Amino acid sequence: MANGRDDSHHISGPTEKCGVVGVALGDRDAARPLYYSLYALQHRGQESAGIVTHDGFQQHSHVQMGLVGDAFSASDLDGLNGQAGIGHVRYPTAGDVTKSCAQPFAVSFKSGSLGLAHNGNLVNADELRDELENFGHAFTSTGDTEVIAHDLARNLLEEDLVRAVKRTMERIHGSYALTIMHDETVLGVRDPEGNRPLCIGKLDDGYVLASESAAIDTLDGELVRDVRPGELVVLEPDGSGFDSYQLVERENTAHCFFEHIYFARPDSVMNDTLVYEVRRGLGRKLWEEAGVDTDVVMPVPDSGRAFASGYAEAAQEDDASVEFAEGLMKNRYVGRTFIMPTQDERERAVRLKLNPIKSTVEGKSVTLIDDSIVRGTTSNQLVQLLREAGAEEVHMRIGAPPIVAPCYMGINMATREELIASDKSVDEVCDTIQADSLSYLSIDAVSEVLEKSRSDLCLGCVTGEYPYDIDGEETDRDISRPVVGADAPADD
Template identity: 45%
Template sequence: MLAELKGLNEECGVFGIWGHENAAQITYYGLQSLQHRGQEGTGIVVTDGKKLKAAKGEGLVTEVFNKKMVEELTGTSAIGHVRYSTAGESGFENVQPLLFHSQTGSLALAHNGNLVNATALKHQLEGQGSIFQTSSDTEILAHLIRRSGYSTLKDQAKNALSMIKGAYAYLIMTETEMLVALDPNGLRPLSLGKLGSSYVVASETCAFDIIGAEFVRDVLPGELLIINDEGIRSEIVSINSNMTLCAMEYVYFSRPDSDIQGINVHTARKKLGKQLAIEAPIEADVVTGVPDSSISAAIGFAEESGIPYEMGLIKNRYVGRTFIQPSQSLREQGVKMKLSAVRGVVEGKRVIMVDDSIVRGTTSLRIVRMLKDAGASEVHVVISSPPIKNPCFYGIDTSSREELIASDKSVEDIREIIGADSLTFLSVDGMLNSIGVQGEGETQGRCVACFTGKYPTEIYPEKENATAE
């Protein structure tokens, strides 16, 4: 569904390249391809081997950067970031990459994820004299690195990474090297590629396609890559790694043209839709998907059910972000501005509306109403994931149960609230069989904590009491 409408957002995307004469320009295009992962702010830091230089701002990649700015970022290596805030407030100071200067050299950090022990670490570091310049938990790693006491960046990073818990895909850059780190559970996606002789790292492989890079492999859970002019080295920071990639990467967050752990996202979503059709045998006239992330699942549902797929909902791609919303009535018009029902498709028809998830229910209510206002005789809502009953502490902006309609309401309650003629969620087993990695245990290598309440890491008291797997 439209991320700006439904209130389910990924924290960010990261991109890095080492050893290319047009590092900043390539990073710019890489970040554009990752724009769906964050629209609040973006930044690029480059190194020419002697110093780090940064440019960043609030807004979209094309709003923050112009041709002159990118050309002034001269250097042969760069890291970049697109941000949606979940830990820390919005604001320029929190836009990444974060850049720190000291007498021993500079350090830039870009982070996708969320640390579950951030509060405890901040208290500890502040007690030791650290002064934080941002409200983002990303800054914690910089303080841990500088306080480690080790002489090399690799050892400093390994020591710092051993102290943090939660989800992280980090890019760490100094004047002379770039480090890449993924948490022991691999909760966030991260891939390694090559562009000629240059190494490239990105949250999603769609960024490689945009710049013409070749996919090499996924970064492993608990792995630390050290990249410099001498080449690339790999070390395992955590021997207790246990792959539990966020299932919502396949359901909603990632672009359909990305491949994650060898599985194409579009193909995975079609499988989700096919499985949903098996679990929800409904008599209807047309199947339609909520743009954009639900289209693949809707196609799969249509193929499996034999009910024709139609474009019953159209997304207006030329509606910019709205800064001035003077009244509640105009705010409620936001859905109609960004999404329209096609009367010629749905009028007088029994419509199956496929969506990827229901978070608060408000947008589902408006879309169901929109379809019925356009003449649909029935609207059956089918969701290509299970009910989201539990908060996420790993970088998704659902940090409290109060935000989640399914946390205390039954499927029938939700159906009545959104005004659908029927409502079906995909089962957990059905989802895992569609997107899981066989032989990876009960959860098949996926984090399903938001559906089951079983978290793959310890959840600290300041977050919420929860069950850890």
Template identity: 50%
Template sequence: MHDACGVVGISFNETGNNVAKSIYYALYALQHRGQEAAGISVHDGKAIRTHRGMGLVSEVFDDAQIALLRGQVGIGHVRYPTSGRSCIENSQPLLVKFKDGAIAIAHNGNLVNSCQLRENLELAGDIFYSTSDTEVIAHLFVKELLRYDLQEAVRALMRKIVGSYSLVFLWGDTVLAVRDPLGIKPLCIGEIDSGIMVASESAAIDTLNGRLIRDVMPGELVVIRHGEMKSYQLSRLPHPAHCIFEYIYFARPDSIMDGRLIYEVRVNIGANLAKEHPANADTVTPIPDSGITLAVGYHQYSGISYRECLMKNRYIGRTFIMPDQSMRETAVRLKMNTIRPNIEGHKLVLVDDSIVRGTTSRRIVDMVRKAGAEKVHVRIGSPPIMAPCYLGIDMASREELIAAFKTVAGVEAVINADSLGYVSHKGLVDAVGIPKENLCMGCLTGLYPVEIPGEKCMAAQTKLSEYIVKATEDIT
């Protein structure tokens, strides 16, 4: 599974600050949210300058490029593609020029009606140079800005686009941040030395030695200029629909979302997993890295010793060349290797965050059996993934999802485990500490917070546009 993207926006209130460098470090902190491409746009007092490229933040930028991006205000983006091909045209920030100037835009999320919107725009004569839904948002937004003032333009945009979107715009010397009315993807605001920033996760604010102020509210527009912030609430839905997988897997354990430290949430999930699915074992061990905190929770609740049994190679990059068939095992061991003395003769509880296709779990179970494990009990920190994600996570199609077609016993047999236990929906929701009506659990239940052709929708949220309201100003 891959997250779609990470976004950052920073506005300093004093001259002499180099915003590009701060954005660069913040993007580094968000690198886990996207490794395909990275980019930064800054306003240098006269115009927007952008540099973007394919690869990791460290591959796209060097000192010379950062030095060319001079300014006090800017935005940044790391990308993993869920809509649109993997190519430089689809990397962000995306810059659009129009009669009244230029706007750079960075987007985390996925629109479910972008094909229809794009077709309408193309029929009206609009020309696109990328295949991403972000360009659709940019065209629609510019059209509304030419007709209305800023708040009305964002409100009109929100009525048209459906899906998940945490957006940051650079409009002249102003950063705009917009979160979709359901707050599906995260976005938060922080105070940094002589400035204000927004970012997908609070870990980016920590990296700049800043202070988390709060989350951007679902349906909120935040306007930041010269380090000062204004906020406008543009929609009031009865329930948000935060992506539950941010809590299970995507977000960094050191990030805080909705007042909850992700690390603590994951420890709680692991504890509930132990409560619901105890095992006759002597060792709890994680599948690194995402199983680590869940395994800590399992160990704390069950009292079973925690020991690392698998080592992940963190230096395998995108350019890793898969060897031919005869070298497949070498490739697997290169990515993940066993600590044999910790495994041999032991009864293991192997903890992971999710099972998507089942192939990785099977490989790892076989690996620890080969290293001498007496028993392998697999425990999973999410309920079975039954349905695809249309809202910004690159997961798999329904046909590829093992739990869409097999019972728990069937999955247990495929992955060759002695027992398999998933945390229940209740165990997960209790651990997160947010009422289930306020969470998106579409991939776990098949019930989505927005209308998607051929899928079931949570009834109360089918008429999103009715909840777009006249802006209420709230200066924080």
């Protein structure tokens, strides 16, 4: 892969992406709110978790491998002093899966301290790293996040904070949603294409930045709005407000449609729409485009659920007799990501994760609804399982288009060779998973339900054409240079 990581140990599926948070509060420490909000974003990354705070005099940092609940003890949190801070949960896409690449990345330099948390993936990290090394910067990790931190540190030697961020944004290419701490000031930055999500929330005594609004809910806050593509948000250190700077503008965005399909929590609001409702809408569309008459409609838990509820609702409007059943039970102790080196173990893991309730399928024709097929491990296994449990027919309906190409923007979706649909027609995939029929949702339906034109979405994984300049890949647009925005605070 372009990002150089070894994908071979992931069980199945498009695995997680990172989550970032930042808070500035009036008169209490930031550590616990950061910890709770990272808990709310745990689904986005499970390899490491970290928090960096600043107490007005010095920076405090605690970063550990593992889940949020295991990475911090009460005394770790007590040691993270200060009313402002940032946090991160990591699913690695660039660099080692070791503590050296865990985030937030923290450095102290001539003009102050810097902490940086990144969700996304740069496509020109190697180039920038070489350049910075030639200027004498010494790197301690192999990831792309440290490149952003060093570039910003360098720019801060010559520019004020806003101009330094702008200069870095003009140099880094790819996807990024960042929370940054410069001394006790917390910043949020979203890439000019808006590929990765970031939103602003208001608390009783401060402000919060987070990858998903579910983290704001956890803190009993209110979603203010999404950070705009190319925008820098600077939180007042006393929690009294925030300033906004539109630093870089592009003609088109490149929102990741997969956030809405799979990654985000269904209870998060993105692009002003509840993810759950988008998934239900996609499910309804799936019935319209590719409905099949069966006795039962059944979701593949977890992320197939909302799709199946929309699909079944639309199906029932047309034919009241069709039943909706939760016929697959998920073992709640098996997470999304699994360290499984062989296909045999991946298959066992699916078996461990999902078990059918016989009475819901015995002697019936079943429509199984999932959000996506990546390697095909899950669908292949489930079709056999349902047949063994007595299903007479098993039809698969998928709430996304076929995934035919890798993601370079921060999702580990496997290489082309591993993607079941990369070199197969829909009928061939259907034969491989041994379903009675298979249909995917069209790209146009995704664009319609998300209310975004195709030219404002990143569809690289379903078209093989990317909105970025990636070595060896086609692009779907004129990659324009940034149109530089005003430095003055934007109205809010």
